[in-house]
Amino acid sequence: MNVRVGVIGVGMIGQDHIRRITQVLTGGSVTAVNDVDAARAGQVAAGLPGASVHASAQDLIADGNVDAVLVTSWGPAHEEQVLAAIAAGKPVFCEKPLAPASDACLRIMEAEMAAGRRLVQVGFMRRYDAGYLAMKAALDGGDLGAPLLMHCAHRNPSVPPYGFTTDMIISDSAVHEMDIVRWLFGEEVAAVTVLKPRRSREAGADLQDPLILVFEMASGALVDDELFVNARYGYDVRGEVVCEAGTVALADVSEVTVRGASGHRGRIPADWRDRFIRAYDTEIQDWLNAVAAGTSTGPSAWDGYAAAAVTDAALEALRAGQRTAVSMTERPEFYAKTQ
Amino acid sequence: MNVRVGVIGVGMIGQDHIRRITQVLTGGSVTAVNDVDAARAGQVAAGLPGASVHASAQDLIADGNVDAVLVTSWGPAHEEQVLAAIAAGKPVFCEKPLAPASDACLRIMEAEMAAGRRLVQVGFMRRYDAGYLAMKAALDGGDLGAPLLMHCAHRNPSVPPYGFTTDMIISDSAVHEMDIVRWLFGEEVAAVTVLKPRRSREAGADLQDPLILVFEMASGALVDDELFVNARYGYDVRGEVVCEAGTVALADVSEVTVRGASGHRGRIPADWRDRFIRAYDTEIQDWLNAVAAGTSTGPSAWDGYAAAAVTDAALEALRAGQRTAVSMTERPEFYAKTQ
Amino acid sequence: MNVRVGVIGVGMIGQDHIRRITQVLTGGSVTAVNDVDAARAGQVAAGLPGASVHASAQDLIADGNVDAVLVTSWGPAHEEQVLAAIAAGKPVFCEKPLAPASDACLRIMEAEMAAGRRLVQVGFMRRYDAGYLAMKAALDGGDLGAPLLMHCAHRNPSVPPYGFTTDMIISDSAVHEMDIVRWLFGEEVAAVTVLKPRRSREAGADLQDPLILVFEMASGALVDDELFVNARYGYDVRGEVVCEAGTVALADVSEVTVRGASGHRGRIPADWRDRFIRAYDTEIQDWLNAVAAGTSTGPSAWDGYAAAAVTDAALEALRAGQRTAVSMTERPEFYAKTQ
């Protein structure tokens, strides 16, 4: 089966997913696009034979040539678009955040539950990364015993000097660890503390960079997460889970080792595309496969909600300067763990 | 454009390429199959909606629903099938060896030249491996100076105790290094010597395992290549090119590092699929793209011929116990280097 | 010059230093021993030709054949013994802690200042470890920019099931990081927080293991320090300093890499002796050299005091469950930084 995808929002990430579906993956095609910038939508559609341009997200969702919807618009628009897809009974992949506010996520969950089947997948692509998958396999294998704590680091080479705020380090960057630790540990985050180390002089004047977030998991396991968005030297995502009988860590993965004047060296990814391009490929292929099979296997609306709730707590912890409990509803049976 | 592929030979590797084209890659479909075992052909076709089964390779090649041919039959059949595809003017991907004998390869080259355009690609998938690609980029980057020598190792965990001969270590295993060193160094192999180390007791009684092959390149650069097909511990392909100002080596690539009772450790691939699955994916995608574009970018009939000529010399060197020059025709202008 | 050393306390570490001075290092000899267990002192002296046994630490210090004093008794006895050595005008090397309480350390500092010259060295051997030395050289080299934070882990395979308390994780284990971060960053620790992750079931019933300590440096730089004394798999001390333009981390140092059934692997030290034996050698050699030269180059009484003050704060932070400021006197000019 060929899944006909309608894409809402054709900025950088939207265009990248379109390239992926049309030039890399199998089983999907892009048949409709929409964007708040109609000219841009038209330009993108021009490169997609047979694709229509819709004036509104609602129109796109209603299009009979659209089997499934990919939401890559900006965050504040997600709720309305995802709800519309649910209302139309169409599977929808929504880039993170599912919605900026956790109550909006709850409304999406309610709509999905009312629809009676899982339609929503949220774009937490790290779950599809070979490194995290191997880490989870090691944890689930049992040889290492129970996980007790985790050390994470999430380093970007740089962010724009203006417009990127400390809140965004939490909502845009740390949100990836918020999801991945829930998935790795198989439990929710109960509380968050935010620590403020000495600032880098490379950071913009108003930016607290780096940050350390401490997540307390429901079991008591602790996660310390270094966020550093002006780390200069590369894009470096690291993690080590410490268990009762050993540890497992993401490895440096360089295809070759060069021996030269600066010693023996391996490369570090230049940016997030470089590091996670295969995870994105796998994520979207998995979604296309699930849509074709009429199932849903990826991160759910519940995962989107949980990440939003932890984000809320982290932002409050940043403001208040103290440990902040995560406030979450009970997990509905509808979203029972499947993995 | 969707490339409609006819597959000749649907054994293990043929089925794997079919899976790849239908479930992993984009831009291709399998519309026809043929196999010496008609029942097997029928079973495979049953899983391919709309695919026809042909009684002969000739029929498949003639099928108007076949745009391009994938030859994964056994080696002795390759020549006739590839020639037939050329005669039909259809692009053909042929698994290695292009033909077991170098003169058969020459006949294929002549037919292709007579056809006036490049139609043949040979299945040397290592050229599509991220490790070798990074190695070649480092060499071509120029910082390392001229390459002077290379150390290779090619280890398989095991081969069947009977039926796998010492000649096959050369023709089936070492052939991969014969191609990759030509590609890395950008020159032909001029002579081969075969050395016989102490035999492993894990090897079958008639098998000289391991072997060391020494390739002399046209420039005088030397390559030593350890072949060890009962290495037990894993599938391990290694290489280091030593240049005037530094070296570049394939790295151990393990997604995670585990710290436990046996120290800190990373995984080694279990077999060739595990190690090269992505290279195969990239190789076939590249071929599909080239077919759709009406071009040819991969290893050519000349590359298939050169590997056959080096194989001939290596088998003779094994028998004679001495350095053996590689006997090759001049490279036709038609096959001028493009990279 | 041969430095004649008197050793007070000949338990495990005392005997190890005696072995070091007599069998490994140059420029020293052991001429006198004392221990609360007179029989043990006699047994040790029996293996040291010409060494005398003293009934009291005071007698040993007064011995004309003793040029310098090595204090490896238990912590509560340190103050009196170190003060006596200072009173006798003899250089004294004191294993950590200089004294269990910070006010005792202050009294030692006052006595030393009254004596008018540096006589005391405290046994923080990590400063002599090749790994930490290379780390400090990288930091001081300037290419990495200012240090902003550090991640530490300090893992022991196990501790006795009874008798080892949570306080001792701080006073005996974490004290090493308290000193090394002061030395690496070149500044004092301003505050400490203690976090309690999920407990390992391998730990004794009353032990909170692992722990995470967070040190706030005077500059605002933060250090998170995982202490895990029942980590099972080995003795593993790790550290990464994150700077404005890059990071520097202690490397896994294994002499060989084995490729076998469990992958490619390197060894992890079995215990602290295995890990730090050379640091101990270098430390004591450096002390002997300094004594012979009439100088003092190692960790000072001030360093011993600072570590005690940070220990006090950490123990309070553990009890109180909150961030605790370190209470310290001003650094006297006498102890001005020399490196």
Next chain:
Amino acid sequence: MNVRVGVIGVGMIGQDHIRRITQVLTGGSVTAVNDVDAARAGQVAAGLPGASVHASAQDLIADGNVDAVLVTSWGPAHEEQVLAAIAAGKPVFCEKPLAPASDACLRIMEAEMAAGRRLVQVGFMRRYDAGYLAMKAALDGGDLGAPLLMHCAHRNPSVPPYGFTTDMIISDSAVHEMDIVRWLFGEEVAAVTVLKPRRSREAGADLQDPLILVFEMASGALVDDELFVNARYGYDVRGEVVCEAGTVALADVSEVTVRGASGHRGRIPADWRDRFIRAYDTEIQDWLNAVAAGTSTGPSAWDGYAAAAVTDAALEALRAGQRTAVSMTERPEFYAKTQ
């Protein structure tokens, strides 16, 4: 016991051993020196309180204040000096080569056997290197099965553009592998072949650099040894022994890993001192200990002879351009293996 050492030849390596004995190691002192350059001998002695200067090696050996002799003169002088030490019944440590010609080594063996006890140790310091020791332990541990082949590389950053000959690559550099493979495999080298790769343009006009030597061991095991004395990037000694069930390789050992603009990197030693300084320390300490104990545990005159015989074969193989058998006498019972 203090071993009083007389040093014959106080050039670079002689002075380094003097520094080692007087400033690093225990149990030895330097009481006499001799050099063909009397002025240099006098200068060195001036820094050694109580040391005498002798006009001839014979005088030094006869000196009653000399317990043992360290020969660091140039190679052609070794035979006479070592024979004189044997005649005087004094233990003698001789830097490699024991003698440039194998027949001279035989005469030394005969003299030592006539003396009735082991007096000679040859300076093959790699046997004391932590890496090679761990490699040998892994081989002897038995988990890896029988060793079948070994890959070695021996790279120097550079040699002087004039005066360093291709023969010296064999006699000065490769001699280290000649000894270490004998020791690792526990057997003799039976034959040698020398291969000549493409020359580096960094090498002097008359120098064949790099070289590959192939050693055939008595068991049939093969060793390929890359010698590259103008490798530019650093001093890099590598080795991997391939066994029936796995391999063991010297690891890159860098104290720290730096993450910066050139990726993640570790250091490579700058020169042979940097790489092997601890092996030299251990070697000489072991010799001093053995002299004090009246035993001999290090590389023997037989080992010196064997290395000379393999060197002879390798030089002949270089000239003749073909495999050359090593011509050796039977190993006398006197030199039976002790490890």
